[in-house]
Amino acid sequence: MKRERPQSFNTVPMKERMIIPRQDMPEQDAGLRSTNFLEVNLGLRPEQAVVEAQRCIECKSPTCMDGCPVNIKIPDFIQLICKEDFIGAAKKIKEDNSLPAICGRVCPQETQCEEVCVMGKRFEPVAIGRLERFVADYAMQHGNGSVESFEKPKSTGQKIAIVGSGPAGLAVASDLIKEGHEVTVFEALHEFGGVLVYGIPEFRLPKSILREEVATLEAMGVKFVKNFIVGRTMTIQELMADEGFDAVFLGLGAGLPRFMNIPGENLNGVYSANEFLTRSNLMRGYEFPEWDTPLYRAKHAIIVGGGNTAMDAVRTAKRLGADEASIVYRRSEEEMPARNEEIHHAKEEGVKFMNLVNPIEFISDDQGSVVAAKCLRMELGEPDESGRRRPVPMEGSEFVMDVDMVVIAVGNGSNPLISQTTPEIETNKWGNIVADEDGRTSMDGVFAGGDIVSGGATVILAMGAGRKSAIAINEYLKAKVGSST
Amino acid sequence: MNLKDQIRSMDMDNIVEMCINQEQQAIDLYTLARDQAKDDTSRQKFQELVDMETVHKVSLKNFEIENYLELPPADLKITDYLMDPVLKDNMTIQEIIILAAKREDKTARMYQDLADHFHFDKKLNTFFQMMADEELRHKHDLETEYENEFLQEG
Numbered sequence: 132m133k134r135e136r137p138q139s140f141n142t143v144p145m146k147e148r149m150i151i152p153r154q155d156m157p158e159q160d161a162g163l164r165s166t167n168f169l170e171v172n173l174g175l176r177p178e179q180a181v182v183e184a185q186r187c188i189e190c191k192s193p194t195c196m197d198g199c200p201v202n203i204k205i206p207d208f209i210q211l212i213c214k215e216d217f218i219g220a221a222k223k224i225k226e227d228n229s230l231p232a233i234c235g236r237v238c239p240q241e242t243q244c245e246e247v248c249v250m251g252k253r254f255e256p257v258a259i260g261r262l263e264r265f266v267a268d269y270a271m272q273h274g275n276g277s278v279e280s281f282e283k284p285k286s287t288g289q290k291i292a293i294v295g296s297g298p299a300g301l302a303v304a305s306d307l308i309k310e311g312h313e314v315t316v317f318e319a320l321h322e323f324g325g326v327l328v329y330g331i332p333e334f335r336l337p338k339s340i341l342r343e344e345v346a347t348l349e350a351m352g353v354k355f356v357k358n359f360i361v362g363r364t365m366t367i368q369e370l371m372a373d374e375g376f377d378a379v380f381l382g383l384g385a386g387l388p389r390f391m392n393i394p395g396e397n398l399n400g401v402y403s404a405n406e407f408l409t410r411s412n413l414m415r416g417y418e419f420p421e422w423d424t425p426l427y428r429a430k431h432a433i434i435v436g437g438g439n440t441a442m443d444a445v446r447t448a449k450r451l452g453a454d455e456a457s458i459v460y461r462r463s464e465e466e467m468p469a470r471n472e473e474i475h476h477a478k479e480e481g482v483k484f485m486n487l488v489n490p491i492e493f494i495s496d497d498q499g500s501v502v503a504a505k506c507l508r509m510e511l512g513e514p515d516e517s518g519r520r521r522p523v524p525m526e527g528s529e530f531v532m533d534v535d536m537v538v539i540a541v542g543n544g545s546n547p548l549i550s551q552t553t554p555e556i557e558t559n560k561w562g563n564i565v566a567d568e569d570g571r572t573s574m575d576g577v578f579a580g581g582d583i584v585s586g587g588a589t590v591i592l593a594m595g596a597g598r599k600s601a602i603a604i605n606e607y608l609k610a611k612v613g614s615s616t
Numbered sequence: 617m618n619l620k621d622q623i624r625s626m627d628m629d630n631i632v633e634m635c636i637n638q639e640q641q642a643i644d645l646y647t648l649a650r651d652q653a654k655d656d657t658s659r660q661k662f663q664e665l666v667d668m669e670t671v672h673k674v675s676l677k678n679f680e681i682e683n684y685l686e687l688p689p690a691d692l693k694i695t696d697y698l699m700d701p702v703l704k705d706n707m708t709i710q711e712i713i714i715l716a717a718k719r720e721d722k723t724a725r726m727y728q729d730l731a732d733h734f735h736f737d738k739k740l741n742t743f744f745q746m747m748a749d750e751e752l753r754h755k756h757d758l759e760t761e762y763e764n765e766f767l768q769e770g
Binding site (some may be wrong): 389391392393394398440461468491492507512513515516517521522523541542547548551558560561562587 | 653656657660661692693696697698699701709710711714725760763764765766767768
């Protein structure tokens with residue numbers, strides 16, 4: 132369907148827009164920030180945001196929306212920024228994305244909306260992510276737009292349980308509360324947000340922003356229940372049969388850490404990224420001693436992996452006081468799945484990169500603590516199925532280096548609790564829940580989306596899956612009412 | 617008598633039969649593991665391994681040395697440095713793949729050793745080289761699966 136172009140408020144002549152430089156995000160000084168947990172990026176200033184918005188050339192057929200997994204009306208909100216209607220712009224984004232302040236910070240825009248921005252073909256793309264973050268923050272600071280405009284619809288009397296308060300669960304909650312359903316979010320941990328709270332450090336996503344988003348949903352009528360483990364505290368069957376929930380959405384995420392299966396992974400000082408980041412983020416180890424969660428201050432911490440989780444872990448280790456913090460990655464930097472921005476920031480903060488190196492054993496002292504890592508050097512061979520060149524060990528390249536902390540960040544799998552307690556729900560061989568594109572599982576009334584279905588992915592993809600499921604749940608509930616009348 | 621001396625005293629049919637028995641041992645092991653596995657996904661994975669070994673066993677019965685193409689797959693060595701998993705009823709898929717890849721590696725090495733040993737006998741050398749390559753191909757497929765799922769570093 133052809134979209135109508137939004138009204139233009141851009142007063143800059145077309146030719147001049149192309150020579151406006153992309154606006155840099157102000158950020159904390161690298162030397163200073165590597166010793167604190169305050170946010171690295173400081174956000175665009177209002178005048179910068181307007182200038183950046185004026186770079187948009189208002190394409191007849193904009194491609195930016197196609198690059199967004201939740202199809203935010205990007206051209207529309209950019210025009211509202213040109214008009215300096217920042218609250219209006221935030222409301223426009225919230226029509227499609229309930230967590231813009233979060234997505235503006237953690238989405239990989241360079242491979243989504245900004246990658247397909249027409250400006251990017253000849254010049255630098257419009258900084259859509261920075262603009263999204265700017266208006267979301269502005270709206271928060273000046274009275275949250277979505278609550279003011281939210282009129283609670285007439286109750287349908289139908290109850291939905293959402294299991295997991297990560298990005299997928301929050302997206303479903305936001306969409307279904309607007310339909311008049313009773314929505315309850317069950318969270319296993321003692322704080323809401325899932326991976327956003329336990330996985331992403333304060334310096335990349337301040338938790339106050341997440342709490343604000345959760346508070347907004349609460350104000351809209353969503354109930355939040357913490358310390359509730361579905362599958363232990365209560366099963367899905369019990370939620371539906373005993374508690375009267377008409378439908379259940381499973382947004383459990385992929386929180387089961389994977390290890391390498393090499394000798395020494397059980398030594399003291401060897402963590403999974405999941406444990407290390409949870410200790411620092413959720414358990415506030417970064418605020419020790421105010422918060423009673425000690426974390427080891429390493430002489431040399433190595434983080435094994437090359438994704439965003441590895442970057443979060445290595446930058447956390449550095450901030451916790453490690454004399455030296457290194458990424459150990461078995462491929463080259465070109466193949467790293469981490470965002471360029473995260474790699475760039477890590478380097479600025481003094482993180483060392485040991486690429487084409489793979490640990491094969493961790494060595495202990497007589498107390499069972501890690502003191503060294505035995506590694507192999509790798510060389511790149513033929514590309515694998517993902518197109519990344521495959522690393523192959525180099526003969527005779529073995530070496531040992533001193534380390535006193537290791538964090539394994541090679542990926543996560545799905546928690547088997549639901550599949551063990553609800554055999555009606557089909558899972559694949561990796562333990563992920565099998566669901567159709569609208570999130571329907573093999574169990575009637577149960578839907579699933581996000582990492583528990585797709586395996587580890589991005590925040591916005593999980594939200595996109597949640598939004599699709601919300602539509603399907605709504606249709607399911609309408610049909611349920613129809614069939615019972 | 618060691619294996620190499622035994623092979624010297626065998627005709628080609630006996631040698632093929634010996635290799636078929638080797639495949640059958642793997643089928644028996646994976647069948648037992650499948651039947652003892654506690655969850656569906658592990659059972660499914662062991663069944664895949666049973667199927668893989670069964671195909672190899674059947675192809676051995678119908679093998680023609682003339683059809684052998686010298687296309688040895690790359691040895692990715694991904695599981696070479698990993699710990700040997702213990703066969704138990706609650707193995708993870710990760711452990712099952714490591715176990716199977718290590719078995720394929722061990723068998724490939726045995727056949728490669730035999731191929732090298734019988735370098736003077738064209739027929740035996742080709743046969744054992746073919747067997748080594750096939751086992752290495754299985755290892756390659758398992759390690760590719762392992763890499764795709766467990767080493768994405770995302």
